[in-house]
Structure formats: C-alpha cells, structure tokens
Amino acid sequence: MRRPKITDLRATTVTMPLEAPLRHANGAHWGRFVRTVVEVETDTGLVGLGEMGGGGESAEAAFRGLRSYLIGHDPFELEAMRYKICNPTASLYNNRTQMHAALEFACLDICGHTLGVPVHDLLGGKVRETVPFASYLFFRYPDAHGRHEVRTAEQLVAHAADLKQRYGFTVHKLKGGVFPPDYELEAFRALGTAFPKDKLRYDPNAALGVEEAIRFGHAIEDLNNDYYEDPTWGLNGMRRLRKSVRIPLATNTVVVNFEQLAANILDPAVDVILLDTTFWGGIRACVKAAGVCETFQLGIAVHSSGELGIQLASMLHLGAVVPNLAFAADAHYHHLADDIIVGGKLPYVNGAIAVPTGPGLGVTLDRGKLAQYAELYKELGGYAYDRDPGRPGWFPLLPNTDWADPAAPPPA
16 A cells, blocks of 8 residues: 655635524624635545635635645644644644644545545544434524524424424524523523423523523523533633532533643533534544543533534544543534535434445535535625624624614514
C-alpha cells in the first residue's frame, strides 16, 4: 500500500435552505444554513471530504492559506497535522480549531478509503449500529408562503407530534431563550403533557440569569427531563445553578476543550458534556474527551452545530464508537430541505440514523448539488447569526433582558 500525500485542498461555500427560519437566543438562522465544504486532494487520486459552519470568501481564503501547511503531508499523520494547524502556543493568535476539524474529517475519509474501511474502524470499532437522535424544536418564523410558524405552545406541540410521526423521535429538545421565560415554561410543560413517556431537554443558550435559571429549573423538575442545557452562562454560573436544581446540567458552550473539561472535573459545574465534532476540533478529540468523561463518570451526548451530510457522518462515526453514549444525539438535520451528498438526506428510522458502513466517512459528494447550493450562496449571500430579521435593531445580551414579544407579527 502506498501512503497518500496531500496535493491540494479547496473550500466551497454553500447555503442550504431550511423548512423555516429558526429563532434562538442570539438571533436566528434566516431560513438557511451557510456551510463550507472542504475537499482534500491526494497524489493517489483520493479526495477526502470535510465540512465547517459559516463560509464566504474569508473562510475560503483561510483554508487556502493552510495549503503550505498541508501540501506533501501524509493524511495518516493526524497528530502532526493537529500541531501544524492548532499549535497550542500559536492558537492565542490563530485559533483554527474548527478549520482543523474539517481537515481531520477529510483526512480520516482518505485514510478509510485507502484501507477500505469505515472511519469507525479507525477509531476502535463500532459498539452500536445506529445512533438515536432527539427532535430539535425551535420557535420559527413562517416561511415565505406563511407556513411552518412555531410561536405558540399549541404550534410547538403540533410540530413535535409531526416530527415524532415522521421520524420516530422519543426525545424532544426545545431551543429557547427567545420569548419571556414564563411563556417558554408554558410551552415546555405543554410538551411534557403531550408526550409524557418521552424525554425532554430545554436549552435557552445561556440567556437566563442564574436566579431565573434556578426558578425555571424548579418549575420543570417534575417533568421527564434528560437534562437542562446551558440555561445560564459560565462555569461559575452553572455551578451556582447545579447546587439548586435536581436536573442534570449539560453544556456545549462552557466545556469545549480539555482545559475546561479539567476545570469541570476539579470543581463540577455540569453533568453532561455535549461533544461537538467541530467545536472540539475533530472526531478524535471527542473520542478522547469521551474517555475522560467515562473515567470521571460524566455523561456525554453528541452535539449538533448545523450539519450537512458530511458533518452528520462525523457525528455518526463518533456516536458509533463511544461506549458511554447514554443520551440521544442532537441534530438540525431534519430541518434541511436537501443535502449535498449522493442519495440525498440520510433517513431516520425509529428516531435513529444508521452508522455508515462504506469506506471513509461513508458518504459521497453530489457535485451537482454542491454547484447548485454554491450558486445559491452567491445569489443570497450570508447572514449574521446574531441578528434577528424580525427585530432589526435588537442585539443579544447575557442575561437576556429584552425578550421578543410573542404577539409581534413576523417580519415581512
């Protein structure tokens, strides 16, 4: 077997339509996701696939700027690449964690194709055939045709029921931090009433002050909660909250690297670490973190950062190999109108998605779709994640003190 060498890489920005605009505590997804698709070429003819959130000329230029680090590099030498891209002493000035994640996905894809094995075989072998997922529920603006709004408790329950019927979800996660806490409390409790046997999660993106988070936590303790995700900001805020509520606390914001994980072990603030293959810098970092969590008996789940099929594959391979995965994964995936992989969107069956079995990541880039959604990005451009199209003068505060009005009309 001849070991491949990297000969080039390219990055392409795409925008993928969503069923409807998704609202969150920091702003909104404006009816689409913007993603960067990364392709790493080798002298053996293999092309590895990666993916990162966001995009545009600056992101594409940043990847082009890494060519000198990677040309001639052996994609099997992943630790050497990690230090090239994410040298800890240089990361103060050049934090390339998410870019490294996309490149690691691509290199693992190349390694798997070179050996003829799926990525999960390179990570120790799978311990499960499918990865279960939670529904990911958002308050939503209506689409351009006036459909798919989620604003009231009744609309939220109807949306969750539709997703449960279509995809088989038995865990429901509400992205909150949009409306006043009491309004969202009513909506969240309505989910508990409608689905008493299903698990629930509430995630207001750290929009609540500690005292408000304590009050909200006490008000939902009787529900069938999986965990209470990032209700307030910071390790110390979460520590204060943890002393006062009887629900496991989870995070994908205040423990996203090993230094923060060590701090949480020494002085616990959260109980469940949500491992994101992008935020942590790759699949391998998440596997390492899962091992630390297993040692110290912290829970783990697989987190979503707005994936298309390439990153979803990375999440599935991660979920396949970590034995201590005790919670359903998150995914925005069911909100997508389409995908950029051959065959279209991977299917949910009974609330789970099968782990790919083909070589590498197990997904193939549909070049027609890539071109279609790259052109759509050029047409529509990007958007600011921390802006809300329905509140053009608003910007987020922590804790939030300027909640949206539930009765306000949607943006034109």
